[in-house]
Amino acid sequence: MKSFETKRNNFINNYIVISQVLFFLLMGVLLFRTTNVSFEDLYIKSNTIIVFLLLLALIPLLQMISPRFSNSQVFLDVTIVGIYIVVAVFFLSKEYDDLFKIVLLMPVIIMALKYGVRMALFTALVLSSVLFMIGYFKHFIDIDADIVFSSVLFLLAWLLGNMTETEYSIRTELERLATHDGLTDIYNHRSFQNLLDQELEKAQKENNSVSLILLDIDYFKYYNDAYGHQEGDRVLVSLAQILKETVGKLGYCARYGGEEFGVILPGIGIHRAKDIGEAIRRRIEESNFPGVNVFPKGKLTASIGIAEFPLNANNKEKLIKKADEALYRAKFVSKNRVESYYSVFDEVSLPLKEEEKELFNSISAFTMVINAKDRYTYGHSLRVMEMAKNLSLRMEVEAKLIQEITFGALLHDIGKVEISREVLNKPGKLNENEWNLLKMHPVWGADIVDPLKSFYRVKEIILYHHENYDGTGYPSGICGEDIPLGARILRIVDSYDAMTTDRPYKAGMSLEQALEELDRYSGTHYDAVLLKEFKKMVLEMDEAQNQLS
Structure with missing residues (x-):
């Protein structure tokens, strides 16, 4: 990734800056030795020394600021190479010691380490041309040495450039394996x-x-x-x-x-x-x-x-x-x-009073607990919520009640937080004690949401969602229109989803089988008017799904 490449380039830039500072310090020692400058005649040779010091400061400075101008990095590096050429021409043209040719080594090293073999060889070609031009004006008195030094430049460019590209290839492959x-x-x-x-x-x-x-x-x-x-x-x-x-x-x-x-x-x-x-x-x-x-x-x-x-x-x-x-x-x-x-929680929380919001957040957390204990309950609640909301819309229920039915459907099994994982996920038939425990979940769920006075009907929907239309349900045994509308809607969609969902201990019914089973209890367990509209809704949904498929 880019971060690895950036780190590598920063390390190389730092190494190059340090190398150039040391390189110019050595050049300074060489300058003093070849010109026999003493402290007494520093003033006489001041022009040469000032040029040298300026270049000494300029090149590392450019290297240090170059990471801030990544878009013009190549331009800055070419500028630095140009400065090296100026230094070489300045010293070699004034008939200083030919040892100043080593100034031309640093540009090749820089371009090889940063750009690979092609750029390094091109740099070596440019520097060799400069070297031979200086030799031309000196009448090629050191042509043999120039040829040898030019060959060294090309060899250095080829060796370091290929090493850089090999390192890059290996690093790229290792990076790919890691990422x-x-x-x-x-x-x-x-x-x-x-x-x-x-x-x-x-x-x-x-x-x-x-x-x-x-x-x-x-x-x-x-x-x-x-x-x-x-x-x-x-x-x-x-x-x-x-x-x-x-x-x-x-x-x-x-x-x-x-x-x-x-x-x-x-x-x-x-x-x-x-x-x-x-x-x-x-x-x-x-x-x-x-x-x-x-x-x-x-x-x-x-x-x-x-x-x-x-x-x-x-x-x-x-x-x-x-x-x-x-x-x-x-x-x-x-x-x-x-x-x-x-999140229905985000939507429902908007009209709540400030003092109710903390409790509401706790109720939201309960759904995550149920999710962890029993993924079936979580998925079942989401599906029931969708169907209950859609059926409420078809029955043209008032907007406020639709919101409460949606919320109640999502939380209708929240009371199961009080029931152990073993009972919730038991593959076989529940014994009498376990069944009586499970039948308490509507009561416990209603108690949990009871403090939310802004949604008083949500409590009723949760409390009565297992009541039957003929009064044979639980926990209160109420019947007919005494059962709140939201609870009657939830009774139908809750049963349908339970029938059609696969569980570890039984396969789900087909749509036709489930509707036939619901019809058997129309008017006894379920409100006949609501059931008729629900059947139309699921058949339309199934047809739409088949057309989509």
Whole structure:
């Protein structure tokens, strides 16, 4: 990456500055020796000494300021070479000792170390031409020595230049091995973190945006189990190629871990990032991978989450977390979709009173606890929230209640925070004590949100979402219209999602089977009017999904 190259160039510049200072000090000793200057006649030779001292100060000064003008670095280096030529011509033309020819060594060394063999050989050619021009005016009295010295210049240029280029090639390869994933040949996780740090720092200085895409392959375990990890690796390589081709020069592609990938998009907002994410999703879905028949829909798909700095997060850790939350939302709601970060908590918190916001943040944290204990509950709550909101919109419910139904649907299982992981994830049938414990989660959930007086109906939605229309539900056994509308909506969508979702101990029902099961309890467990509209909604959604596929 650029930081390694910058460090290397800085080290070389420092070495060159030190070398030039020492070189000119040695030149000073040589000057005094060859001109037999004593302290008594310093004034007489002052012109020569002043020129020497000025050049001594000028060259290191140019070297020290050159990193600040990286755009004109070559110009500065050529200027320094020109100064060396002036020094050489000045001393050699005044018939000083031919030892001053060693001044011509330093430009070759500089150009070889900084630019490689071609620039070094070109510099040697220019310096040799200068040397022979001086020899011409001296009638070639030292032609043999000039030829030998010119040969030394070319040899030095060839040797140091090739050493520099060899070092650069090896360093580039080692850097690639350190920064790129060995399988997919895109950036690895460490490089992803470094690049994200670099781009966020740049965006902060320039008041710009950075979007982050996280991508995860759906059901990839099925493929590895069916064909083995070697075939799975080939799919990962192909998917990395799709990412590189789709993103191009817009950003950086990295393997985040396993079958998860990341894309950093500097200077790109969340709306354009979502278009890029959708293009990636389509390319993956339309690609013909071998053996895709093992996937549920007969094709390889990916879920994608997107977040933007600084819109959704003000630092790297939060940006990754937000993109990860969007990814989980995409994965647990329906898979094969692109989700930009959105938090119902952010939306709902706006009308809250100041004294309620601290409690509200604690409730938000509870959802993360449930997520850690039981990923099914987390995904289930997101899907139920989406369906409950859509059904409320179709029933033309007032806006305030729609917001409360949405919030209540997301938190309807929050009471499960009081239930152990073993009970929540038990593969077999619950015993009586465990069942009685589980039936308490609506009560516990209602107690948790009870202090939020701004959303008093949310408590009722959570408390009564397991009540049946005929009064046979729990925890209170209320019936009919006494059950709040939000709770009646939630009763239907909660049951439907539970029926159609795969669990470790049972396969989910098909859409037709689930609707048939709901119909059996129309008017007993479920409000018949709401159920009729819900059936129309899911059939329309299924038809739209089939057309999209």
